[in-house]
Amino acid sequence: MAQEPSRRQSAQRVGRFTESVIREQSRIALEHGAINLAQGFPDFDPPAFLIEALQAVLAKGGNHQYANTWGAPEFRLALSRKISREVGRMVDPDRELTVTCGSTEAMIAAMMAILDPGDHVAVFSPYYENYAADGILAGAEAVHVRLHAPHWRFDPEELRSAFRDQGCKALVVCNPSNPCGKVFTLEELETIAAILQEYDALAVTDEVYQHITYHGRTHIPLATLPDMADRVITCSSLSKTYSITGWRLGYVWASPRWTDAVRKVHDFLTVGAAHPLQMAAIAGLEQPDSYYQELSKEYSRRLEILLPALSDAGIPALRPQGAYFLLADISSTGMGDVEFCQFMARDLGVSPVPGSSFFEYPVGNLVRFHFSRRDETLHEAARRLRKLPRML
Numbered sequence: 001m002a003q004e005p006s007r008r009q010s011a012q013r014v015g016r017f018t019e020s021v022i023r024e025q026s027r028i029a030l031e032h033g034a035i036n037l038a039q040g041f042p043d044f045d046p047p048a049f050l051i052e053a054l055q056a057v058l059a060k061g062g063n064h065q066y067a068n069t070w071g072a073p074e075f076r077l078a079l080s081r082k083i084s085r086e087v088g089r090m091v092d093p094d095r096e097l098t099v100t101c102g103s104t105e106a107m108i109a110a111m112m113a114i115l116d117p118g119d120h121v122a123v124f125s126p127y128y129e130n131y132a133a134d135g136i137l138a139g140a141e142a143v144h145v146r147l148h149a150p151h152w153r154f155d156p157e158e159l160r161s162a163f164r165d166q167g168c169k170a171l172v173v174c175n176p177s178n179p180c181g182k183v184f185t186l187e188e189l190e191t192i193a194a195i196l197q198e199y200d201a202l203a204v205t206d207e208v209y210q211h212i213t214y215h216g217r218t219h220i221p222l223a224t225l226p227d228m229a230d231r232v233i234t235c236s237s238l239s240k241t242y243s244i245t246g247w248r249l250g251y252v253w254a255s256p257r258w259t260d261a262v263r264k265v266h267d268f269l270t271v272g273a274a275h276p277l278q279m280a281a282i283a284g285l286e287q288p289d290s291y292y293q294e295l296s297k298e299y300s301r302r303l304e305i306l307l308p309a310l311s312d313a314g315i316p317a318l319r320p321q322g323a324y325f326l327l328a329d330i331s332s333t334g335m336g337d338v339e340f341c342q343f344m345a346r347d348l349g350v351s352p353v354p355g356s357s358f359f360e361y362p363v364g365n366l367v368r369f370h371f372s373r374r375d376e377t378l379h380e381a382a383r384r385l386r387k388l389p390r391m392l
């Protein structure tokens with residue numbers, strides 16, 4: 001006898017966000033065989049020392065069961081040494097660090113650890129689309145604070161209002177920012193810190209692009225500003241720094257009391273990150289400063305392939321200060337961003353992602369390209385892009 005399908009509905013929270021537009025655009029790119037400049041992950045392998053480290057870990061054996069839930073002690077020690085060196089103070093691997101499945105898990109664990117249903121959380125806009133879903137999953141309401149082009153500065157009064165008038169408990173800061181490539185200056189971070197102090201608010205930062213900055217810009221962790229250590233939960237990952245997005249290794253760095261709260265969520269979300277991959281990734285954490293300088297240099301080179309091509313194509317982009325994305329202005333094409341991205345994937349063989357997915361206000365004239373691709377892939381994308389004016 002035929003079974004009646006269930007009339008039960010999925011949870012309301014699931015209905016409040018849609019599938020990632022980036023992943024959908026990636027699917028369209030795949031369907032048309034287009035160069036995928038939508039989803040930001042490298043098309044090249046990680047450095048050889050990481051592959052070798054992974055082979056050595058596998059050859060040695062013994063790391064195939066659950067690691068310590070907070071992260072393998074050896075990994076946390078190596079991570080604490082790296083961060084301590086960068087920030088000039090000792091970071092306690094046992095009380096301040098939690099290893100997660102990427103910054104993706106770090107962010108949701110941090111938000112769930114500090115936000116109650118009904119709380120408000122301020123988010124700079126444009127924003128990385130995961131933050132909207134993170135907020136919804138935590139039951140919180142997002143309050144968007146605009147970053148204004150071309151320098152993507154914020155109005156301190158608007159930020160203050162998010163706390164004073166809307167009662168935000170925390171602020172989400174992506175630094176360097178996806179999608180706009182902003183690297184917050186010390187002065188801007190000081191303004192944010194003062195406002196957090198004024199309203200006894202917290203910050204959750206996403207610093208996955210910390211080692212990819214351009215033109216002498218340096219990334220400053222908000223947590224390192226005076227009196228911020230107990231207000232800032234720093235999330236980051238190894239995905240972009242070592243070109244290992246598939247290894248799913250990230251972490252939360254926070255003071256012991258926030259670490260305790262994050263660990264409770266993390267334990268039940270995922271138990272922990274992959275043990276053998278943590279052991280192998282120690283080789284990355286032990287790299288000297290020159291590794292990170294070289295990483296930024298490599299991305300600068302890739303940026304210089306794509307940026308002029310966009311300008312020649314008549315869709316100029318603002319120069320980013322960090323991360324590996326470009327927001328191009330497609331006003332001259334007369335198309336909306338969704339239509340343009342589909343046209344690009346189908347007819348030109350290069351696939352960006354609609355900019356509107358990163359803004360809470362209507363923006364139809366921007367599309368985002370990423371340039372985490374081999375030089376030859378980017379040269380081919382540039383060649384195709386230069387054909388655009390003839391195709392319109």
Ligand SMILES: Cc1ncc(COP(=O)(O)O)c(C=O)c1O
Pocket residue numbers: 040101102103104105128174177178206208236237238239245248249250
């Ligand atoms: C701003 C930002 N945060 C987090 C992530 C995901 O990082 P992870 O691989 O560490 O989960 C991305 C990936 O594109 C990103 O752009």
